[in-house]
Amino acid sequence: MGAGVLSDREALLHAIADQVGTPVYVYDAGEIRGRFRRLTEALAGIPHRIHYSVKANSNLAVLGVLRRLGAGADIVSVGELERALRAGFGAADMIFSGVGKREDELDQALAAGVGLINVESFEELKLLDCVARRRNTTAAFGIRVNPDVRTATHPYTQTGEEGMKFGVPLDDVPPMTRWAAGRTSLRLDAVGFHIGSQILNAAHYADGAARLIQLIAHLRNQGAMLRSVDAGGGLGIRYRDERPLDLEAYADAMRGLARTVGLPVVIEPGRFLVGPAGLLLGRCLYVKRTAGRTFVILDAAMNDLLRPSLYGAEHDLALVPGGIARSDALGEDETVDVVGPVCETGDFLARDRVLPGVAAGSLVAVLAAGAYGFSMSSSYNSRPRVAEVLVDGGNWAVVRRRETVDDLLRGERTLDEIA
Numbered sequence: 001m002g003a004g005v006l007s008d009r010e011a012l013l014h015a016i017a018d019q020v021g022t023p024v025y026v027y028d029a030g031e032i033r034g035r036f037r038r039l040t041e042a043l044a045g046i047p048h049r050i051h052y053s054v055k056a057n058s059n060l061a062v063l064g065v066l067r068r069l070g071a072g073a074d075i076v077s078v079g080e081l082e083r084a085l086r087a088g089f090g091a092a093d094m095i096f097s098g099v100g101k102r103e104d105e106l107d108q109a110l111a112a113g114v115g116l117i118n119v120e121s122f123e124e125l126k127l128l129d130c131v132a133r134r135r136n137t138t139a140a141f142g143i144r145v146n147p148d149v150r151t152a153t154h155p156y157t158q159t160g161e162e163g164m165k166f167g168v169p170l171d172d173v174p175p176m177t178r179w180a181a182g183r184t185s186l187r188l189d190a191v192g193f194h195i196g197s198q199i200l201n202a203a204h205y206a207d208g209a210a211r212l213i214q215l216i217a218h219l220r221n222q223g224a225m226l227r228s229v230d231a232g233g234g235l236g237i238r239y240r241d242e243r244p245l246d247l248e249a250y251a252d253a254m255r256g257l258a259r260t261v262g263l264p265v266v267i268e269p270g271r272f273l274v275g276p277a278g279l280l281l282g283r284c285l286y287v288k289r290t291a292g293r294t295f296v297i298l299d300a301a302m303n304d305l306l307r308p309s310l311y312g313a314e315h316d317l318a319l320v321p322g323g324i325a326r327s328d329a330l331g332e333d334e335t336v337d338v339v340g341p342v343c344e345t346g347d348f349l350a351r352d353r354v355l356p357g358v359a360a361g362s363l364v365a366v367l368a369a370g371a372y373g374f375s376m377s378s379s380y381n382s383r384p385r386v387a388e389v390l391v392d393g394g395n396w397a398v399v400r401r402r403e404t405v406d407d408l409l410r411g412e413r414t415l416d417e418i419a
């Protein structure tokens, strides 16, 4: 949720914090719907299908919002398969991506009837062939290519360059499709790319599309009968002051791709749909002034939102107005680091910020935290994972209860128990 959302939602956020406790993730269903609509409108006239990338935020209720909008799902594990099924997605509306699918995962995907399995290596294709033959079925597969496109995003979220673990180099695709052509257990339905995440420049998509167009022409000369082309996800959003991806320019790249190859385009956005629709709400435990520095110590930490520690990601932060004013609150000119209680120097949510008005007891919102927030959270330091709340208009509901210490210990055995 953007900072603007806070001003008319402050009472709601205080009510959620008081009743559910903090830290807590809060998602706005209306914002998710609005973003889905914006993307659909930008792609109007282009035959396309949006497969929401479940990994961005895999809460069942969030998945439900996207399913009701008509999205398909992009999954990467049997865990995500199960989540998507429980949220009501049909298996035929799912794409199974991922660089290291296990044999049992391929088998479960075929058993469930997953619509498309995107393979990322010849070895995986051969394994899929074995699994499909054993099941006496035909596996519809796609090939994720590595188009060798460099994206200007964080090194950890680049995926489309030569030498990375992802995708199949363009030149290695034709031997795979020739091998698959003679087999009743395999049917090549799609080729595609996913070139990275938090992409702000639409030219990268046009570059990737140009490579795919050449490849598709080549495959058709070999007799391939494709049903769709997959342009992955990666659509970038505004976290602080970035210029978000130009949706019109993005749509132009997708239109060019769809028209040239005469196929519907499948896209797999995650962050774009849910990132700006969520925030992480924490409470300030202490303002600690030490050796010339000021730390705002929240009850939320790197285990709840890993992005700042892992990527140096910068999320906007805001004080939720309406708390008790304190005379020792931070001023306009005090620069602070916002940190959590975890025992790591890398445990910070933001550095070098000004947060006037914040004092112990204040509610602080970390904005645009709806994507890769809870889904990447852990229980490091034996901190139970936080609650998740879905707001829809004036209503809200807890859509994942806060974990308890018993939840954390479930499945473990003491030394005495194994003796």
Ligand code: LLP
Pocket (backbone or CB within 6 Å): 053, 056, 074, 097, 098, 157, 194, 196, 197, 198, 232, 233, 234, 235, 268, 269, 270, 271, 272, 307, 371, 372, 376
């Ligand atoms: N399709 C595939 C094959 C992917 O690997 C991903 C994301 C997506 C679609 C969706 O990408 P999106 O539209 O959300 O950018 N944890 C990182 C992002 C990692 C993305 C991994 N793959 C972060 O917090 O920035």
